[in-house]
Amino acid sequence: MTYRTDSGRTSRSTGPRSETVSSTQGLTNARTRIVGDRTGAGADAVVGIVRLLRLARERVGAHARRAASVVTPLGWTALAVVPAAFLAGYGFGLQELVVVAWLGLVLLVVGALYLIGRLTVDVDLDLPAPRVTVGDPAEGEVIVRNPARRAILGLTVEIPVGRGLAELALPGLRGGAEARRRFVVPTARRGVIELGPVRSVRADPIGLVRREVVWAGSRSLYVHPHTIAIPSTSTGFIRDLEGSPTRDLSSADVSFHALREYSPGDDRRYIHWKSTAKTGTYMVRQFEETRRSHLVVALSLATGDYATEDEFELAVSAAASLGARAIRDTRTLSVVASERTPEFAKRKVFAVRTLSTVTRTRLLDDLAGVEQADSALGVVDLARVTATKIGGVSVAFLVCGSLPTPAQLRTASAFFPIGVEVVAIVCDPDTVPGLRQVAGLRVLTIGYLADLQKALARSAAT
Known part of the structure; x- marks a missing residue:
């Protein structure tokens, strides 16, 4: 499998490890924060020690929380003060400390009595x-x-x-x-x-x-997340035997259009012999292409793609609105989100999480649980994996924040095959909303969710 990089060069990977890279370049997780790019035995030992210390801290914390669930901080203080008061009071003959000690002991005994018994409810x-x-x-x-x-x-x-x-x-x-x-x-x-x-x-x-x-x-x-009613997207169709006929002509399909003269390279199976016999010239059938829409909504979860949390929430709402509309229109839909690399992984994992599109409710349930992550794939890597894993795409919406540059958005759109309409939805509340064309890529900037509705309506009208 060949991938293009931001610099224009290509790299080839084969075998089952095609979804990982052999370095930690661009990876941000717990391992890289501890040892950086080092992957030797020493780095593994340091990471192992850190993991053991973390596990020990969790175990000690669990036991401490279990003890604290029965004895409160005030109770622990009383347990420490009562013996000290007894020793100091009887040791130095201080009657006040003796009274404090016995009073504290009585309170501890009374408190223990409250724990006796079983509540049957x-x-x-x-x-x-x-x-x-x-x-x-x-x-x-x-x-x-x-x-x-x-x-x-x-x-x-x-x-x-x-x-x-x-x-x-x-x-x-x-x-x-x-x-x-x-x-x-x-x-x-x-x-x-x-x-x-x-x-x-x-x-x-x-x-x-x-x-x-x-x-x-x-x-x-x-x-x-909030959703808004948006117009039905009618662009970006692909050929499909179960679709609807269009004005585009094809030499092989299911919707008959007309007859034309035979040209070298035409399939002989489509020669119309009766017309050939009448005209004395080979005539072949011509068809109208039938098409069906397959929409892909790719949501970036990388923290590096968003300047603020409001941008991320707006992006989630935009992805939810697009997906809900496609489900309502009963179109073929795929909604994916960036996958994150595990905290102690040595390599950056190239993968996406596929969200449920069975019903609108299931999709919104999945989107309710998505969160940003430092180690999640950015918009460029997200587009690369999406274009590789999902075939037959006609329209691809790349939803991200304001930090990706126009060059990165162009690189992301280049991973999709020719003929796929790619729309980048940039969520930036601090920028004037607009729609611009950048080298075959539509960049739609929105500041509020209502801007998505208006921009798509203008796009459909034009």
Whole structure:
């Protein structure tokens, strides 16, 4: 397989390793930050030590978090102060420290009593609307039931909401009673928010100890990107036996158009013998080409292609709008995003992640979870892999931020075969929107999502 580079030279790779390069040039991950481009045994040893230290830190942190889940920082302080107060009080004859020591010991014993016993309740987590758009209100609901005969006192439950935490205080429940409480889920940012698992918390009044019991499972809330209705794209068709006839003529297809005189090189199977007998000249059938659209939307996830996070969010919304329109028009569609190189990989991996285009909802679910990455493929490498892996493309939309240069965009478009219409959608809120032609490439700059609708409508009209 031969690839073109930015400098115009070609490189050839064969075999199953055609999707990787043999150097770390252009790669940004944990390995390159530690040892740079070095790949020898010494570099491998340094990386191995760093990975072991990271693993040890994670294990120690897990045990520390498990201990901290029972004893609070105030409890650890009391555990350290009480023995010290006993030693100092009895050692130096200070009655005040002795009183403090015994008081602290009593508080620790009382706190330990709060941890004794088992809570018999049923806790469920419900998500009425599992999919919302950015900015739309979203709520979750916790249902607590007391299946036992005896009543239980008030209960505090905590629900992890993404990186945040929702805390609800529930009243006491008599036997067989049920309580429901709703909580608000923030949807100011696109993403997949994990809710739960719900855990009940038992703690002493002072806050020395606490006991957590995990009850319900997790739920996922998909916060979809904004989309806008855009006109149906009618350009960039390719020949296809299942398509519609056009005005372009062909010597071999399924839609008959007319007869013409035989020319050297024509297929003899299409000679019309009855007309040949009447005219005395070989006559062959001529057909109209039939075509069908195959759209590709390629979204760059490389941090180096975007100046701000707003540019990236605008790019995701633009890709979602294009894909949703193609699905609505029941066209052949492929939506791909940059794949990232693993943190400790020695080589830059050339691959793309294919998003689901079965339904509009499935596509938006996948786009809700995409994130930027330093090691993700940039727009040039993304176009290279997309053109190699996906065949029969008629229109290719390359969605990126404001940092790729016009030369890089031209290089990216050159990877697609001749006849494929390539449109680069540059998301830049700080630039005047516009549409320009650059060496066979259309560059569409948008500052707001509405600009995409207007620009495509003007393009279709012209």
